[in-house]
Amino acid sequence: MEALKRPLMISGGAAQMIRPILTLKKKRVLIDVDTQKDFFLADGKACVRxxxxxxxxxxxxxxxSRRDQVRVISTVQRHVPSGHDGGACLSGTPGVCKVPYTLRNRRCTFDSGDTTDLSRDLLQKNDQIILCKRTIDPFDEPRAERILTEVKASEFVVIGGSTETSVLYTVLGLLTRGKSVTVLVDAVGSCEKSAADVALRKMKAKGARLIESKSLFGNSKLRQVNACQCDRCRGKLRKATLSA
Ligand SMILES: [Zn+2]
Structure with missing residues (x-):
């Protein structure tokens, strides 16, 4: 009985007593999967097509997401140097960092680990939660699993990569938990086209909606992408070809 008189501690053990309020009723949440330099920049270790x-x-x-104040939950892969064959997203390398414009100002980052403690007002205080994971499946990571499971929103909009690995596992895990999931097919990147096509068909078969990003917000004038220094992204490919 004495234990009941003690103030409640928010720790792994108290998790069932205090349910965090992560409710975005009638709202969308953006799920931003592994948009890291190693996967999305030309000089990254495993750049998508x-x-x-x-x-x-x-x-x-x-x-x-900034304009419409859509909350963002991002996952990032972070591997220890010896534990990953491909060598992408190794802790302490530039490639593990997120592409700069995928970061919101009010954000918090959770390291991977086995504790699942969370504050109640996580998504009130932050526009973005970044969840580090050691695996491609975020649901294998206890804290990411808990957050993705407990967030309530009318629609989970998914971008990132790669389609055939992390995006697939993220989408299937959300669908298994009864979430409404929309995949923006032109905002997910893949390394292998045929594997990505199979993955998208699986997601659709399990209930995901597949749409183009412009059906969310209409056409955008933004054409230039400056976060990557390769010639294609700086719009110099044609010029370089002509002068060669
Ligand atoms: Zn580029």
């Missing part, structure tokens, strides 16, 4: 087009659309979606 068509990164220029995908990045342009991701940038438009982020602009939309």
């Amino acid at each position: 068509n990164h220029r087009r995908v990045l342009a659309n991701i940038r438009r979606v982020m602009a939309w």
